[in-house]
Amino acid sequence: xxxxxxxxxxxxxxxxxxxxxxxxxxxxxxxxxxxxxxxxxxxxxxxxxxxxxxxxxxxxxxxxxxxxxxxxxxxxxxxxxxxxxxxxxxxxxxxxxxxxxxxxxxxxxxxxxxxxxxxxxxxxxxxxxxxxxxxxxxxxxxxxxxxxxxxxxxxxxxxxxxxxxxxxxxxxxxxxxxxxxxxxxxxxxxxxxxxxxxxxxxxxxxxxxxxxxxxxxxxxxxxxxxxxxxxxxxxxxxxxxxxxxxxxxxxxxxxxxxxxxxxxxxxxxxxxxxxxxxxxxxxxxxxxxxxxxxxxxxxxxxxxxxxxxxxxxxxxxxxxxxxxxxxxxxxxxxxxxxxxxxxxxxxxxxxxxxxxxxxxxxxxxxxxxxxxxxxxxxxxxxxxxxxxxxxxxxxxxxxxxxxxxxxxxxxxxxxxxxxxxxxxxxxxxxxxxxxxxxxxxxxxxxxxxxxxxxxxxxxxxxxx
Amino acid sequence: xxxxxxxxxxxxxxxxxxxxxxxxxxxxxxxxxxxxxxxxxxxxxxxxxxxxxxxxxxxxxxxxxxxxxxxxxxxxxxxxxxxxxxxxxxxxxxxxxxxxxxxxxxxxxxxxxxxxxxxxxxxxxxxxxxxxxxxxxxxxxxxxxxxxxxxxxxxxxxxxxxxxxxxxxxxxxxxxxxxxxxxxxxxxxxxxxxxxxxxxxxxxxxxxxxxxxxxxxxxxxxxxxxxxxxxxxxxxxxxxxxxxxxxxxxxxxxxxxxxxxxxxxxxxxxxxxxxxxxxxxxxxxxxxxxxxxxxxxxxxxxxxxxxxxxxxxxxxxxxxxxxxxxxxxxxxxxxxxxxxxxxxxxxxxxxxxxxxxxxxxxxxxxxxxxxxxxxxxxxxxxxxxxxxxxxxxxxxxxxxxxxxxxxxxxxxxxxxxxxxxxxxxxxxxxxxxxxxxxxxxxxxxxxxxxxxxxxxxxxxxxxx
Numbered sequence: 001x002x003x004x005x006x007x008x009x010x011x012x013x014x015x016x017x018x019x020x021x022x023x024x025x026x027x028x029x030x031x032x033x034x035x036x037x038x039x040x041x042x043x044x045x046x047x048x049x050x051x052x053x054x055x056x057x058x059x060x061x062x063x064x065x066x067x068x069x070x071x072x073x074x075x076x077x078x079x080x081x082x083x084x085x086x087x088x089x090x091x092x093x094x095x096x097x098x099x100x101x102x103x104x105x106x107x108x109x110x111x112x113x114x115x116x117x118x119x120x121x122x123x124x125x126x127x128x129x130x131x132x133x134x135x136x137x138x139x140x141x142x143x144x145x146x147x148x149x150x151x152x153x154x155x156x157x158x159x160x161x162x163x164x165x166x167x168x169x170x171x172x173x174x175x176x177x178x179x180x181x182x183x184x185x186x187x188x189x190x191x192x193x194x195x196x197x198x199x200x201x202x203x204x205x206x207x208x209x210x211x212x213x214x215x216x217x218x219x220x221x222x223x224x225x226x227x228x229x230x231x232x233x234x235x236x237x238x239x240x241x242x243x244x245x246x247x248x249x250x251x252x253x254x255x256x257x258x259x260x261x262x263x264x265x266x267x268x269x270x271x272x273x274x275x276x277x278x279x280x281x282x283x284x285x286x287x288x289x290x291x292x293x294x295x296x297x298x299x300x301x302x303x304x305x306x307x308x309x310x311x312x313x314x315x316x317x318x319x320x321x322x323x324x325x326x327x328x329x330x331x332x333x334x335x336x337x338x339x340x341x342x343x344x345x346x347x348x349x350x351x352x353x354x355x356x357x358x359x360x361x362x363x364x365x366x367x368x369x370x371x372x373x374x375x376x377x378x379x380x381x382x383x384x385x386x387x388x389x390x391x392x393x394x395x396x397x398x399x400x401x402x403x404x405x406x407x408x409x410x411x412x413x414x415x416x417x418x419x420x421x422x423x424x425x426x427x428x429x430x431x432x433x434x435x436x437x438x439x440x441x442x443x444x445x446x447x448x449x450x451x452x453x454x455x456x457x458x459x460x461x462x463x464x
Numbered sequence: 465x466x467x468x469x470x471x472x473x474x475x476x477x478x479x480x481x482x483x484x485x486x487x488x489x490x491x492x493x494x495x496x497x498x499x500x501x502x503x504x505x506x507x508x509x510x511x512x513x514x515x516x517x518x519x520x521x522x523x524x525x526x527x528x529x530x531x532x533x534x535x536x537x538x539x540x541x542x543x544x545x546x547x548x549x550x551x552x553x554x555x556x557x558x559x560x561x562x563x564x565x566x567x568x569x570x571x572x573x574x575x576x577x578x579x580x581x582x583x584x585x586x587x588x589x590x591x592x593x594x595x596x597x598x599x600x601x602x603x604x605x606x607x608x609x610x611x612x613x614x615x616x617x618x619x620x621x622x623x624x625x626x627x628x629x630x631x632x633x634x635x636x637x638x639x640x641x642x643x644x645x646x647x648x649x650x651x652x653x654x655x656x657x658x659x660x661x662x663x664x665x666x667x668x669x670x671x672x673x674x675x676x677x678x679x680x681x682x683x684x685x686x687x688x689x690x691x692x693x694x695x696x697x698x699x700x701x702x703x704x705x706x707x708x709x710x711x712x713x714x715x716x717x718x719x720x721x722x723x724x725x726x727x728x729x730x731x732x733x734x735x736x737x738x739x740x741x742x743x744x745x746x747x748x749x750x751x752x753x754x755x756x757x758x759x760x761x762x763x764x765x766x767x768x769x770x771x772x773x774x775x776x777x778x779x780x781x782x783x784x785x786x787x788x789x790x791x792x793x794x795x796x797x798x799x800x801x802x803x804x805x806x807x808x809x810x811x812x813x814x815x816x817x818x819x820x821x822x823x824x825x826x827x828x829x830x831x832x833x834x835x836x837x838x839x840x841x842x843x844x845x846x847x848x849x850x851x852x853x854x855x856x857x858x859x860x861x862x863x864x865x866x867x868x869x870x871x872x873x874x875x876x877x878x879x880x881x882x883x884x885x886x887x888x889x890x891x892x893x894x895x896x897x898x899x900x901x902x903x904x905x906x907x908x909x910x911x912x913x914x915x916x917x918x919x920x921x922x923x924x925x926x927x928x
Contacts, residue, residue, distance in 0.1 A: 071723075143780070317809065
């Protein structure tokens with residue numbers, strides 16, 4: 001037995017690094033041997049004294065490793081019977097076939113898929129500086145369990161100032177709720193609407209399919225509004241829906257700014273029916289030719305739930321968003337949010353607060369606005385005379401109209417050019433009453449600067 | 465009119481900082497004036513030329529501000545009628561009474577509430593270093609929308625190595641799912657259990673009330689197991705429940721390590737009934753006298769869903785947790801998690817990965833283990849001969865047994881000493897079949913080092 005144990009010991013590839021490492025290594029080797037079946041159930045182990053001698057280590061180290069595995073149930077130790085491999089230490093290795101190694105799914109080399117900023121432009125150095133200041137200034141309690149389901153007050157105060165100044169939002173830190181991006185905000189909003197009113201929500205006839213799907217999974221039925229060059233036809237809103245989800249600053253994806261008359265109609269509808277307006281201000285910071293269009297929320301802070309994120313202005317990977325909630329709804333939103341106890345990292349909230357109050361956020365947005373505007377101009381120049389481009393006054397995407405019946409083939413042709421791009425039809429609500437329209441939704445914010453040239457060339461080659 | 469506008473202009477407190485700031489300031493002032501009713505609906509505004517002259521600014525700046533407010537619906541501009549305050553610009557200021565200014569809720573000066581590490585010991589400098597390295601090394605796509613609902617592969621690989629080494633967990637990065645702390649993990653687990661089996665889950669008769677409440681709100685009925693000096697009586701598990709939530713390393717709050725026989729009974733139950741074991745390894749890193757007790761998960765990775773977090777080892781404020789999921793359940797967990805699109809910040813995931821792989825995590829845990837052990841020893845010394853203290857071999861809390869019928873009065877007496885502490889009864893499941901027990905659950909990890917002395921003195925003074 002001793003000899004086989006000496007062999008086994010060598011087999012363990014023990015790193016004799018001493019101290020805790022040695023005991024832990026021995027325990028893990030024994031555990032693995034029992035788990036794999038190399039040490040069969042019922043096998044009697046050598047005494048700690050003899051194994052220690054064989055391995056040239058302290059007896060106590062072996063005894064401790066044995067004790068650890070007994071406590072975990074791998075071994076049994078009984079007076080007179082020695083230490084044995086327990087019956088339940090049958091090999092339980094998850095079947096290799098069941099392992100779900102997902103392929104990395106390398107897509108096309110170039111992407112004009114909408115909805116993403118240029119993530120290569122994330123301001124790493126400025127963010128690190130803000131993190132340093134946040135870490136230096138954070139009170140100890142910031143590292144504890146958050147006491148306020150609304151999120152850190154430092155961030156809510158910074159956001160209130162910023163949103164009032166840059167987006168015309170009537171904000172108050174008390175009514176700002178920090179959340180983990182737009183999807184989280186939409187889920188919370190939908191839960192509040194469901195709890196109060198109906199299970200039906202109006203959405204724009206062209207809208208982000210993942211938002212529709214998210215609402216559907218949450219049990220909210222969506223009713224499409226027609227969309228035209230003035231944005232969603234809010235005059236069509238009826239009493240049957242409890243809420244409407246709008247993109248007033250820059251309709252996604254068609255690109256129109258909701259006109260004053262349509263804004264008025266939405267607010268009037270909300271006032272008359274008690275309905276709630278969810279304002280998705282996803283890229284309100286980026287406007288190029290015209291003056292910025294302020295948030296609809298300012299017109300009626302009692303009926304508009306304003307939803308914003310750092311996903312377009314900074315990076316989706318941060319998972320930081322915010323809701324500006326009508327006064328009467330704060331407790332309802334928190335009842336839903338608090339039930340899940342999810343808040344974003346306090347440290348990243350403090351970092352974003354620092355980033356905003358130091359002016360780094362404004363600087364970054366300004367720089368990105370110039371960069372995106374230049375790209376838009378280059379896109380227009382490259383396509384001049386070939387296709388009609390609309391939705392270009394703002395945001396990170398444009399709509400390229402195509403000859404009738406060609407959308408699918410152009411998307412396919414782009415794939416041959418190693419370019420990922422999406423057709424407008426993907427964003428069309430299945431029940432929408434809209435004229436047929438073949439078009440591409442081109443997210444010109446998505447590529448990195450270095451990929452931009454070849455991406456534009458691939459798009460140009462793919463167009464009819 | 466010109467004069468009143470000059471007054472009004474002065475009233476605006478315009479900061480004449482030039483450029484965008486000046487226009488934005490004017491727009492915000494006009495917006496606020498319309499919102500507050502200071503500019504009544506229908507009021508005709510002076511021409512941009514005359515207001516510009518009165519304010520001593522460029523006419524174009526005024527015209528741009530007017531255009532912005534027209535686009536937002538605050539003003540109307542009609543040929544021949546000039547620029548007027550729109551009808552819908554009625555004051556909509558949220559009623560001051562509805563403002564929900566929550567008081568900061570200053571509690572007692574000292575706290576021994578369990579469940580928190582010493583947040584004053586958060587390793588700020590080491591975390592900043594890890595952030596710096598994470599920012600320097602992150603691929604651009606890390607800042608984009610996460611492609612894998614399991615979380616960043618860098619963190620899952622670091623966790624797989626750490627959990628195998630330190631906790632005896634049979635881990636594979638493919639089966640690790642990063643989440644936003646334990647509550648998130650429990651919600652996801654409960655949803656999976658509900659989708660597969662029953663709406664009933666066994667819990668320990670003494671357990672964290674907020675976990676019970678969270679399950680109840682999610683529609684899962686909890687059935688208490690009896691708890692004694694060997695941990696939960698897993699031999700009582702029946703076929704009626706689809707899952708059991710256990711704290712095998714250190715029963716919360718009574719402090720027992722689940723014995724080998726009880727571990728075996730749990731695994732046997734799971735094998736026989738197809739039930740799922742949720743292992744809450746909340747403070748497995750902190751063990752003082754005995755050898756560390758490895759995770760139950762290693763005994764049967766196919767039936768144990770292992771749940772861990774950085775909340776006790778680092779800080780709850782990070783909201784970082786992880787699940788090690790049985791192979792057959794990965795897709796089910798991701799179906800639930802993916803539906804909500806919530807992942808933790810990619811940057812913090814990368815930072816934690818750096819923190820672990822650089823050895824900083826081990827160093828921090830080692831340092832904290834010494835610190836907590838010293839506190840535990842000081843607690844024992846301070847209370848020697850006065851009360852029986854149990855659950856002291858591990859973790860960040862101990863149980864102090866009290867004379868029958870005195871728990872409530874001791875908690876009250878502690879409050880008079882400016883000390884927050886909780887009685888054991890709070891953690892007792894309402895349906896639990898357990899003998900009466902008066903005790904305090906003392907979280908000695910909670911105070912900062914500087915508060916520790918006075919906190920201990922307050923506790924001592926509060927005891928009978």
